[in-house]
Amino acid sequence: MKTILYIIQKEFKQIFRNKGMLPIIFIMPIMQLLILSNAATFDIKNIKFGYIDNDHTSTSRELIENFNASTYFNVLNDFPSEKLAISEMLNGKVDVVLEIPEHFERDLQTEKYNSLGVTINAIDGAAAGVENVYVTQIIQRFNQKIKVGLSHISDTQIKPVYIETIPLFWYNKTLNYKTFMVPGILVLLVTMIILFLSGMNIVREKEIGTLEQINVTPIKKSQFIIGKLFPFWIIGLGLLSIGLIIAKLVFNVPMVGSLALMYLYTSVYILVVLGIGLFISNFTDTQQQAMFISWFFMVIFILMSGLFTPIESMPKWAQTITEFNPIRYFVEIMRMVMLKGSGLNDVLPQLIKTTIYAVIMNGLAVWSYKKTS
Amino acid sequence: MKRFIGFIKKEFYHIIRDKRSLFILFGMPIAQIMLFGFAITNEINNVDIAILDHSKDVTTKEIINKISASKYFSIKQMLEKEEDIASVFKKGHVKAVLNFEQNFSENLIKENKANIQIVTDATNPNTANTISNYINAIVIQYQKELNKNSVSNYQINTRTRLVYNPELKSVYMFVPGVMTMILMLVSAMMTSISITREKELGTMEILLVSPLKPFQVIIGKVFPYIFLSIINAIIIILLSIFIFKMPVQGSLFLLGLESVLFIITSLALGILISTISTTQQTAMMISLMGLMLPVILLSGFIFPISSMPLPMQVISNIVPAKWFIIIIKGIMLKGVGLQYIWKETLILAGMTVFFIGLSVKKYKIRLE
Numbered sequence: 001m002k003t004i005l006y007i008i009q010k011e012f013k014q015i016f017r018n019k020g021m022l023p024i025i026f027i028m029p030i031m032q033l034l035i036l037s038n039a040a041t042f043d044i045k046n047i048k049f050g051y052i053d054n055d056h057t058s059t060s061r062e063l064i065e066n067f068n069a070s071t072y073f074n075v076l077n078d079f080p081s082e083k084l085a086i087s088e089m090l091n092g093k094v095d096v097v098l099e100i101p102e103h104f105e106r107d108l109q110t111e112k113y114n115s116l117g118v119t120i121n122a123i124d125g126a127a128a129g130v131e132n133v134y135v136t137q138i139i140q141r142f143n144q145k146i147k148v149g150l151s152h153i154s155d156t157q158i159k160p161v162y163i164e165t166i167p168l169f170w171y172n173k174t175l176n177y178k179t180f181m182v183p184g185i186l187v188l189l190v191t192m193i194i195l196f197l198s199g200m201n202i203v204r205e206k207e208i209g210t211l212e213q214i215n216v217t218p219i220k221k222s223q224f225i226i227g228k229l230f231p232f233w234i235i236g237l238g239l240l241s242i243g244l245i246i247a248k249l250v251f252n253v254p255m256v257g258s259l260a261l262m263y264l265y266t267s268v269y270i271l272v273v274l275g276i277g278l279f280i281s282n283f284t285d286t287q288q289q290a291m292f293i294s295w296f297f298m299v300i301f302i303l304m305s306g307l308f309t310p311i312e313s314m315p316k317w318a319q320t321i322t323e324f325n326p327i328r329y330f331v332e333i334m335r336m337v338m339l340k341g342s343g344l345n346d347v348l349p350q351l352i353k354t355t356i357y358a359v360i361m362n363g364l365a366v367w368s369y370k371k372t373s
Numbered sequence: 374m375k376r377f378i379g380f381i382k383k384e385f386y387h388i389i390r391d392k393r394s395l396f397i398l399f400g401m402p403i404a405q406i407m408l409f410g411f412a413i414t415n416e417i418n419n420v421d422i423a424i425l426d427h428s429k430d431v432t433t434k435e436i437i438n439k440i441s442a443s444k445y446f447s448i449k450q451m452l453e454k455e456e457d458i459a460s461v462f463k464k465g466h467v468k469a470v471l472n473f474e475q476n477f478s479e480n481l482i483k484e485n486k487a488n489i490q491i492v493t494d495a496t497n498p499n500t501a502n503t504i505s506n507y508i509n510a511i512v513i514q515y516q517k518e519l520n521k522n523s524v525s526n527y528q529i530n531t532r533t534r535l536v537y538n539p540e541l542k543s544v545y546m547f548v549p550g551v552m553t554m555i556l557m558l559v560s561a562m563m564t565s566i567s568i569t570r571e572k573e574l575g576t577m578e579i580l581l582v583s584p585l586k587p588f589q590v591i592i593g594k595v596f597p598y599i600f601l602s603i604i605n606a607i608i609i610i611l612l613s614i615f616i617f618k619m620p621v622q623g624s625l626f627l628l629g630l631e632s633v634l635f636i637i638t639s640l641a642l643g644i645l646i647s648t649i650s651t652t653q654q655t656a657m658m659i660s661l662m663g664l665m666l667p668v669i670l671l672s673g674f675i676f677p678i679s680s681m682p683l684p685m686q687v688i689s690n691i692v693p694a695k696w697f698i699i700i701i702k703g704i705m706l707k708g709v710g711l712q713y714i715w716k717e718t719l720i721l722a723g724m725t726v727f728f729i730g731l732s733v734k735k736y737k738i739r740l741e
Contacts, residue, residue, distance in 0.1 A: 020655045028662055036670045039685045042415075042499040046679050089536070090709050092699065095679075108529070118533045123706050125541030126415045127677055132533055133506060143529055161485045163436075163516050167505040169495035170462060180497055185666070192662055200654055288566050289394055291657045295558065296401040298665070300408060308675050309415045310500055318412035332465060339496045342463040 003219055007227025015231060025197070025235060026242075029189040033243055037185055037251060040308075041177040044130045049073040050085055050094040055104035059146075063100065066142050072134045085119070095121045096131055108146075171256075171339045182251045183334040184307040186243040190266075191273055191327055192298060194236045198277030199294040200287050201228060202369075207286055225366060229274045236270040237263070247338075256341035265333050265347065268354050272326045275361025282368045301327040329354050380585060380593040388597050398563075402555040402605055403612065409551045410617045414543040415675075417503045421449040423467040425458065428477035436489070439515055440471070445507050462494045469493040469504045537706045548613045549701040550674030553694045555609060556632070557639045557668055560602045561660045564643030567594055569656040572647075587736065595640055602636040613705075622708025631704065631718065635697045638721050641728035642693070648735040668694045696720050 015021065049067055053060050068075045076094060079085040085097045099117035101107075108114045118135055122128035172179050205211035214224065244262075247253040276297070284290040303309075304318065305327040311319060322328050329350045336342035344351075389395065422440075426433050441448045449467050452458065458470045472490035474480070480487040491508050493501035538545045568591070571577035580590050610628065613619040621628060643660065650656040670676060671685070672694035678686055689695050696717040703709040703717075711718070 018652070018655075020650060020652070021658065024655065024658045024662060028658075032662075032666055035685075035688070036666055039670045039681050039689070040676055041680050042676065043680050044677065048679065090703070090707050090713050092703075113530075115530050115532055118531045120533060120535050122535035122538040122541055123702055124546050124677060125538055125543050126546075128535055128538070128541060130503075132535075135533070136531060139529055139531055161481050161487075161516065161519050163481070163512050164486065164488050165505075165509045165512050166488060166490045167509075168490055168492045169498075169501050169505075170458075170492060172495035172498055172501070175495055175498035175502060177498055180499075188666065192665070196658060196661060200657065204654060285393070287653045287657065288570070289397060291562065291566070291661065292394070292397045292401065295562070295661055295665075296397070296405065298661075299405055299554070302665075302669070303409055303413055308669075309413050310417065310420075310497075312420060313414050313416050313418045314412050318408075321408075321412075335496045336463065336465055340463050340494070342465070346463045346465070 004223050004227045004230075007219070007224060008230050011228060011231045015235075025193060026239070029193060029239060030242060030246065033182070033185055033189060033246055034250065037178055037182045040181040040185065042126075043175075043177060044127050044134070045072060046074045047072055047131055047134070048093065048095045049075050049098070050077055050079055050088065050096070051075070051098040051100065052079045052082055052085055053100045054102045055100050057105040059105040059108065060100045063139075063142055064098075066138050067098070070134070070138055089119070089121055096135065098135070178251045179253050179339065180335070182247045182253050183338050184305075184331050186240070186247065187327060187330045187334055188302060188307070190236055190239050190243065190270075191301070191330070193239060194232050194270055194273045195277050195294050195298060196291070197235070198229060198232050198274050199280045199290045201232075202278065202281035203284050203287050203290040206281075221369060222366060225278065225369065229278065232274055232277075233267070233270050236273075237266060240266050253338065255338055257337035258343070261344055261347070262334075262337050265330075265337075265351055265354070268351065268358055269326065269330050271358040272354060272361055275358060275365050276326075278365035279361060279368065282365060282370075301325050304328070305331050307331050323353075326354065326357060376585060377589050377593060380589070381596050384593055385597045385600075388601070398559065398601065399605065399608065402559065402609060405555060406548070406551050406609055406612055407616070410544055410548055410613070413547050415546075416541075416543055417445055417500065417507065419447050420445060420469070420500070420504055421467045422446050422469045422471060422504070423450045423452050423458075423461055424448060425452040425455070425470055425472045427475040428473050430476075430478040432478040432481060432487075433473045436473075436512065436515055437471075439511050440508065443507070443511060445504075458492055465494075467494070468497075468500055469508070471508065544617050545619065545706060547674075548617050548619055549698050549705065550669075550672070552609050552613065552701065553635075553672065553697050554665075554668050554674065556602065556606055556636060557694055557697075558660070558664055559605060560598065560636050560639035561643040561646065561664060562657065563598045563601070564595055564640045565646035565650070565656040565660045566653050567598070568644065568647035569650055569653050573652050588733070591644065591732075591736075595644065598640060599633075599636060602640070603633060606632040606636060619705055621705050623704035623710060627711060628701070628704045631697070631700050631714075631721075634718065634721055634725070635693070635700075638693050638697075638725045638728070641725045641732070645728045645732045645735070648732045667692055671695065673698050693721060693724050 015025075051064055051067075053064065064075065067073045073096070079088070079097070082099065085094065088094045089097065097119040099119070101114070101116070104114055116139065118132070120128045120131055169175055202211065205214065244255070248255060277294070280290050280293050284293060304314070304322050304325055306322070307327070311322050311328070314322070333347050333350055336347055424437055426437070437448070440446050450461070452461065452470065458472070461467050461470070470492045472492055474488045477487045489512065491505050493504050495501035535541065568577070571580060581587060585593070610632070614621060646659050647656055650659060668674065671689045671692045673689070674694070678689050678695065681689065700714050700717050703714045
């Protein structure tokens with residue numbers, strides 16, 4: 001026990017002595033949490049909207065006015081020709097172009113039917129889909145309006161039925177993205193710091209040659225590893241605490257569920273990450289290699305965690321891969337406990353999987369760690 | 374000059390001899406781009422939903438059938454009472470519950486109006502909103518069928534043309550992003566470490582007292598990495614064209630040149646990081662922790678920049694990846710030439726000069 005305490009003391013001293021590292025471990029993640037949480041939104045707003053009005057009548061102007069009044073669209077200008085509009089779209093200056101044909105008003109009066117051209121930049125397919133819905137909604141509403149203005153009594157022979165859908169957004173009534181993203185980004189930052197620090201730590205001693213020196217001491221393998229990893233475990237929990245405080249105070253993210261459950265889960269989760277870090281250390285010769293491999297797994301963990309894109313939309317084989325992604329479980333738990341107030345019972349499957357994962361990873365890591373090289 | 378070439382050769386050998394690092398260097402980006410190109414999509418498919426049908430009549434059955442027939446939803450379970458909604462959400466089993474009111478058909482016939490509640494688990498606002506919109510669209514479609522015989526006039530319709538990506542493939546969005554992230558991080562990490570490594574091991578001092586000038590040392594160290602990154606870029610571009618069928622509407626040559634420019638920008642950033650950090654560990658933490666999330670979140674890779682609050686849009690301008698993503702999308706998908714992306718190109722070039730200038734300045738101070 002005493003030996004472990006000494007190792008822990010030594011590790012802590014080493015971490016805190018390195019003045020360059022401290023801001024990276026604590027300040028950088030906090031800054032990123034504060035800044036980047038504001039950037040992560042799928043809300044489609046301020047759509048750059050241009051139009052070509054070939055009609056120039058009160059009806060066409062009224063239609064444009066409807067786009068202007070909507071909060072989604074940023075009506076920019078009236079293009080004199082389609083060619084110019086397309087060129088501006090290539091330039092990235094405009095994303096949606098509405099073309100109103102000549103004699104729009106006249107044809108609408110006589111034929112009661114008309115058709116508008118809409119061109120949407122669809123490189124971001126998801127955004128284009130939403131933009132299309134917004135355009136259609138505004139035009140539908142405009143339809144209703146002129147219907148009231150111009151309709152005749154004969155239209156209402158059979159009364160149409162109406163099914164109303166009432167959307168209810170539970171746990172996040174205002175559809176606030178920060179509530180959703182802050183816990184997720186916090187998970188990423190905690191995971192990245194622990195994985196990178198632990199992944200490089202042992203390999204660094206290998207590279208500098210100090211590992212040899214430790215190996216000739218009577219310290220046991222398990223003592224050494226526990227001593228090495230414990231400080232990172234503390235740092236991880238410390239970061240989580242700071243992050244949770246920021247989430248509450250700055251972003252006003254609700255904390256509906258139990259904090260104790262949160263910490264229970266996180267303490268097991270950190271063990272998984274530490275195990276992975278240690279495992280990487282054992283299989284690499286230089287810090288550079290360790291870093292590249294940690295980066296490789298980190299990118300996969302992040303992009304396949306369900307944090308930014310939904311897991312259920314992935315193909316089946318990819319969903320299977322996500323089963324081995326620790327970040328996936330952490331993101332799920334964070335959101336479930338913090339926002340929905342899920343209890344121990346609800347998160348038991350994830351907790352059990354994470355525990356098994358921790359045991360396997362650390363088992364492998366200790367097994368593959370050799371005192372003699 | 375001869376000495377200089379000798380030095381570059383030595384650096385090359387250094388890198389090429391380390392088979393494991395080379396394998397990591399080329400293997401990882403390939404594995405990543407394959408994985409992401411196939412796996413990641415922000416489309417909504419097969420969302421699990423539950424139904425709470427208080428009415429259980431013909432109309433509700435028909436609506437439920439319509440919903441389960443769409444590719445967006447799969448009905449996971451039928452609920453019996455209101456309280457069940459909270460418990461399925463808390464377990465995270467379903468993303469939405471459709472709640473049909475009592476006497477649904479009867480209300481529709483007698484009062485011409487009936488209600489469906491779409492309760493969504495809005496912890497994910499994006500999914501919640503999309504689900505609600507999609508279900509609404511299916512219901513409206515069904516309503517139109519019911520109303521076929523009643524008249525309504527004055528129809529303005531739209532002919533929508535989706536340009537540059539008519540099939541709305543999300544791979545067109547993700548491949549440029551992944552490409553950018555890989556090129557940037559691999560390049561920046563490589564140079565940031567290679568110079569600090571020499572510092573840490575003490576060999577940098579030896580290099581500096583050699584007859585090579587300091588800038589020659591740095592160029593000699595960076596040069597092999599430019600070469601490796603270009604090979605990396607070629608592999609990535611070939612994969613995106615042949616495997617993911619990304620079009621290259623514009624000039625492949627221009628795409629190549631812009632990629633080289635971006636690689637140099639990233640390498641220059643790496644050098645800057647290496648001049649300000651003394652250990653490999655700090656250098657790597659700065660290049661990984663400092664670059665990874667901003668590149669993913671602020672570059673337009675996943676989240677549209679135009680939707681961000683204004684201060685974020687301003688900050689995004691300092692992320693080089695943002696400009697490169699605009700350039701790649703422009704050349705590959707829109708088919709534009711230099712006349713449309715000269716501004717972005719100039720910004721990247723300016724950033725490169727800035728990074729190099731700053732590192733040279735920092736570097737001199739260190740040597741005094």
